Amino acid sequence: MAPSFEQLDPDMDDYDDDDEVDYSDLREQYEVRMEEGLDTFVVVDGLPKVPPGSKDKLVKFLLRKLVQFGKTKEENVFMPMNDEGDMSEGFAFVEYDTPAQAAAAVKGLHATPLDKKHTIAVNKLTDIERYGREGRIDETYREPDMEEFKEKEHLRYWVGDAEGRDQFVMYRGDNVGVYWNEREDQPDPVRTPAGQLVDRQHWTETFVQWSPKGTYLTSMHAQGVQLWGGESWSRQKRFMHPGVNLVDFSPDERYLTTWSHQAMQVDENNPILSLEEDGKNYIIWDIDTGKPLRSFVTLDPPGPREDAEGQPVKKKLQWPAFKWSADAKYVARLNHGESVSIYELPRMNLLDKQSVKIEGIVDFEWSPAETQRHSIKAYEQLFAYWTPELGSNPAKVGIMSIPTKEVVRTRNLFNVSDAKLHWQSEGAFLCVKVDRHSKSGKSRATNLEIFRVRDKDVPVEVVENIKDTVINFAWEPKGDRFVLITAGAVPEGSAVPPKTAVSFFAPEKAKAPAVGNFKLIRTVDKKNNNAIHWSPNGRFVVVATVLNQQSFDLDFWDFDFEGEREESEKDLTANLQLMRTADHYGVTDIDWDPSGRFVATSASVWKHRMENGYHLYTFSGQTLREEPIEQFKQWAWRPRPERLLSKDEMKNVRKNLREYSRTFEEADSAKRSTADKAVVDARRRMLSEWFAWRDRVTEDLRDERLSLGLEERTEEQKALDVDEEEGSKVVEEIFEEILEESEEVIE
Amino acid sequence: MRPILLQGHERALTQVVFSKEGDLIFSVSKDHIPSAWYAANGERFGAYKGHQGALWTVDVDPTTTLLATGGADNTMRLWEVKTGREIKKWEFNTSIRRCEFSEDGRQLLGVTEKRTGQLSNIFVYDINPDPEAEQTSEESLKIVVEDLPRVTVAGFSALSHYIVTGHDSGSVAQWDAKTGELLNEVFSHEESVMDLQWSADRTYFITASKDKTAKLHDATTLEVLKTYVADTPINSAAITPEPTNYVILGGGQAAMDVTTTSARQGKFEARFYHKIFEDEIGRVRGHFGPLNYVAVSPDGKCYCSGGEDGYVRVHHFDPPYFDFKYEVEREKAREVKDHPERLEDRL
Structure with missing residues (x-):
């Protein structure tokens, strides 16, 4: 059973894994003074x-x-x-x-x-x-007691699984359980070394979340968040934040942001939080020490607080509000329309003591990786931002380098109604999806402005006018291709969402290492799709329709199909092929496993109550499992830390894939035959047990009937005999039914 | 084979039973008229008019001479199958939820509904198998179910040793059929027991429950032998007669919730499970409301289901149904064939 957060009580001995905390000094410190x-x-x-x-x-x-x-x-x-x-x-x-x-x-x-x-x-x-006061301070220096070294559990033990299986967490009903993926077989519940199932009731109060590299599982409680991990699935850390709603990790798992919609109330005697945190909504924590680094209040999102009728306007929360640079050296927050406040870790001081003023700024995004810009050697982290049209000034997209705060590229844009910033996972490209309106404001179109961040002077390529609204866009992870979904205009008063079209793009062939111009491969229209889920390794993508009552299809696409390619697509660095289409009624969530081999789709009771449960597919869309589960809430694959193999080693593996796959296939078939044998043995046992029982019961009954002077068979059983004596006969009846009669005059 | 639809009832079916010969089907529904049908072609054989309320239950004696029905008009009635003549009417303070003949047809039990001021009781009457004879008005046994939750279903075990009851709480109890003494109670289900049907020899029975499971019980020990797990509340479960080893479950989203969900969601299917291995083998679709009752012909050649949608569907099994065997079953059959002496040893 999961320890509840009640144990956060400072009086409990196990606080902070330190049994010997003596609070007498604290008590003295906070004693009431008159x-x-x-x-x-x-x-x-x-x-x-x-x-x-x-x-x-x-x-x-x-x-x-x-x-x-x-x-x-x-x-x-x-x-x-x-x-x-x-x-x-x-x-x-x-x-x-x-x-x-x-x-x-x-x-x-x-x-x-x-x-x-x-x-x-x-x-x-x-x-x-x-x-x-005298006596309060010891005059002689005393060596602090060094705590004895205790070996901690291996927090990444699961990566060493002999079969290379992945773990996932499932939250259904009140229970949260961690499992090994067993493909088409029942998931194997994870056990602690002591043999206990890692399936705990009320482990969390709202949801669970993995840290970005999978080290910790986060549970949410009214009093704060807890991190769990290691082979025994014990509590690793605990962060007190009353009323916490959301958490966010830094990419390197060293820091944690917690947020609560209500301001904290901290009193003076709180052992963890200080008055500093009183009235704040955000806390940024150092995970290793478990101490808060700095706290913040929620900034009011832009727009009026109340609508015309004086009702408070519900505003969408920007999450995460504190965005981390790729190396977690910086964390930044937007002050809408004014500036970006960049804080340096681990001190959490405002970089150069002031926010970076960018007039009108609407949004910004850090590059998700350390981008190596052309002929730039110095350390830098990049972020992109955009500002709308202000007076006669055009809208702008800019890329800024931190810590120099130098704007390394800007681009002016006109007639912009909205823009979205999409970084490619390695920071090589930045695609700015620009929604534009015509001068009259009537017709709309979308432009894709693609910044080639690694190239000299950051050239920008504009991908043709897209007439419809782009509702979703996704880069291929570690790749240079992308998928987007456009939606047509909704007819006035129509309750049905508009049909959508899915477009696939790839660069033209070019001499390496250059990347050619981006070209449309294909557009598939008359779809209902609204979600794009790339395999974490690229190449494969699931284009799906989620949260829709009428359609719920999942299209599995391959960008590098190993077969004939169409003549028209000869010059592209892709060979697109639809591998399979599946459907999962009521699907709400889609999640690729970190190895890119499996896709889990789930229908969560958080969204609707119909056929809750999950499906498991291979990367190519083959159904492995379908399991309906009552009160199914959440599925999350455990992320993996980055690979430790060097590029050459990986190449080597790829080259000798046959050899490797043979070993795995052998292991698989061995496992399957043992499992089959186990099933057959179990059935054989059940069968013989059943018939043994039946024989015994039948015989007892016969004996009893005979001893009572009754016939061997009951009246009910004899009823069937009648039939047999007369012999059953098959009577064939032929019905003729006239369905329609019509008369035709032939001239 | 194409299913036969028995159209005639105007409201939701509540129970369907086969005659012991397997040639007739008797059905009761929330309209007030029990009906009899030919199992072979679905033609109506007749109707039994007299009840003045929704009917909950029907049973037929082993010789298909007498038919018992009970319902919301607080009566249990006995009819002559052949003529439709009402032979006897017993009146109670509350409605009759379940009636059942003992295996020899000489006893009939009726379960009365629990209502404010009224406990659920089990009344047992001795029955004279002669349709012309006068039937007694005095019960031979009355069990007042005081300490246990509401009785939903009940039946006689082999040789009428026990009366077994299913309860609203999900428990199953065993009573001495002579003295009415409570012998045993097990807590098999988490929610109300909706149905209880016997194996051909009445040595074991299956219970169906709202908790989405059906369980096979030993009638003597009440031990749960097998559990069949479904994903929807189960209203009824039937055991196919040997030599086939299947159970059939019927259910679906509760009638009152149906309007809020799609038909796809309703899971209005008859589900076949392997009796011994507990695996689901197949489903039969067709109803567009929950299945309130499933029954298998005693000759094992067909089954029928009565739905909330007002239809009775009769399905005659195709040859693959009889041929289907697990590998271990075939292996066993071969063993018996090749070495009959081993079978003797075991016996």
Whole structure:
């Protein structure tokens, strides 16, 4: 059973995996004080020592800083002199009007540098009293106790599975279970080394989520989030965030963002969260230490708060609001229409102490990988952004390099109603899908502006005008091809969603390493598709219709079909082929396994209540399993960490694929025959058990009947005899029915 | 073979039974008229008029002389099969949910509905098999089910040793059929037991439940022998007579929920399971409402289902149905053929 979050209670011994936490010091620290008016005093330490002549100057200088946080005046600053009276002691006492001002000064001024040599320390007088009092500080230095090293569990143990199986988590009813994928067979429940099933009731309160490399499974609770992992599936970390709704990991799994729609209320005695977090919505955590790095409030999304009738407008939350650069050195948030605030990890300080002003900015996206730009050697992370038309200025798409904040490319666009930024997974291309309206605003069209980020000067290629609205777009992961779906206009008052068309694009053949111009391969129209799911390794793509009452087809496409190719597509770097079409009634979610071998589709009770459960397909659309499950909620494949093989090693594997596949095939067939044997044995056993039981029962009954003086067979059984004595005969009846009679006059 | 549709009922079917010879089908529905049909071609043999309420239950004696019916008009009636004449009427305080003849046809039980102020009771009457004879009004046994939840179904075991009951809570209980003493209770299902049907020799029985399973029980020990899992509430389950080893389950989305779901979603199919291996083998579609009852002909040649849609569908089995065997079954058959002496040893 999963430990519940109640154990977050600081009194519980197992907090933070540290049994020996002694809270007496905390208790002392937070003991209720009935102090007497000294709360308005602060002590400023670390001041330069000055002769009496310069003292007034220093006080005045200091005062300028002090008054930023509250009311005080020169008379209230007492700077003691040494016994000789020729130099100041380097500290001062300051009295504010109210304790609140004093507290604000401590918060705002502590550790502020005055000049290169001097940094002031500002503390409450009462704190100095409390902590600095004699006996409170041990005069002699004592070595801190080093905790003994305890070997942790291997958090990536599952990657070492001998059969190379993948794990997935399934959430249905109140239970969350982790399984090994067994293809067409019943998934194999994962067990801990102690033999317990990793299938726990109420493991999460809302949903579960894997970390990006699969190390942790995240469970959500009213009090916060917990991370689970290792072979024993024990709790690895816990992050307290009351009312948490969503979580997001940095790509390297070192940081975690938690968000709650309601502002946190933190009281002074909270052992994990400080007053710093009070009133905030976001917390960014360091996963290793389990400590919050910085917290933020939710920014109001753009647009009016209330509609014309004074009803509050429901706005879509931008998630994740804090976007991570590929190496997680930076995390950035958009201030709609104004700027991007970029924070440096791990200190979470604002880069260069100010947000990057980009007037009118609507959206931005980090490059998902470290892009190697042409002839640029220095370290950089890129992000793309766009701004709409402002007055007479055109709309713009820009790419900015961080940390230099240099805009490395911009492009002006006209008549833009909306734009979406799509990075290719290696950051080699950026496709900006630009929705444009004609001058009159009546007709709409979409442009694809593709930035070749790796090429010299970042050339931009525009892919033809697409007349209909593009509703979905997806790059091939690690590739240079893409799929998009367009939807026609909806007839006025029609309840049926418009028919859609799916278009496939690939670059023309070109001399390596150059990538040719992007060309349309094919468009398939009169479809209902609305979802594009690429295999994580590219080449294969599932184009599907999800969340639709009437249609629910899944088309499995191959971009590199090994067969005849059409003449018209000879110059393209693709040979497109529809491999198979499947359908899964009521499908809501589609998920490729991290190896790109399987596709799981599910119908979640979160969306509707019809035929909840999952289907499992091979990459080519062959159905492996269909399992209806009551109250099915969620399916998630466990992501894998990046491959450790070098490029050459991978090439080598690919070259000798036959050899490798033979070993696996042998293992598969061996396994299958054992499984078959087990099934047959079980059946044989069931059969003989059944007949043994039947024989016994029949005999007992016969004996009993005979001993009671009854006939061997019951009246009911005898009823059947009648038939046999007379012999059953087959009577054939022929019916003729006139369906229609018509008369025709032949001239 | 093409199914035969028995059209005649105006409302949802509640129970269908075959005569013990397998040539007639008796059906009752929420309209007030029990009907009899020829199993071979679906022609109506006759109707039994007299009831004034929805009917819940019907059973026929081993010689197909007497027919018992019960329903919401708080009566259980006995009819002469051949003529449609009402022989006897027993009146109760609440409706009759289930009636069943014992295997010798000399006893008839009726289960009354539990309602405010009324417990569910089981009444047993001695029956004179002569249709001309006077039938008794006095029950030979009355079991007042006080401590257990509402009785939904009941029946006589082999030699009328026990009365077995299924309950609203999903439990199954066993009573002494002579004294009415509660002997055993097992908690087989999680939700209401909807049906209970016997094997040909009444030594084991199958229960169908809203909890989407059907279970095979030993009539003596009440031990659950087999479990058949479906994905929809099961209203009825039948055991095919030996030598075939199948069970047939019928059900579907509860009638009241049907309007909110599509027909595809309703799962209005008869499901065939292998009795011993518990595997689902096949499904038969056709009804457009949940199946309220399934029954197999005692000769094993056909089955019929009564649906909420008001139809009775009669399906005669095709040869593959009789030929289908698991490899282990064939292996066993070969063994018996080749070495009959081993079979003797075992016995």
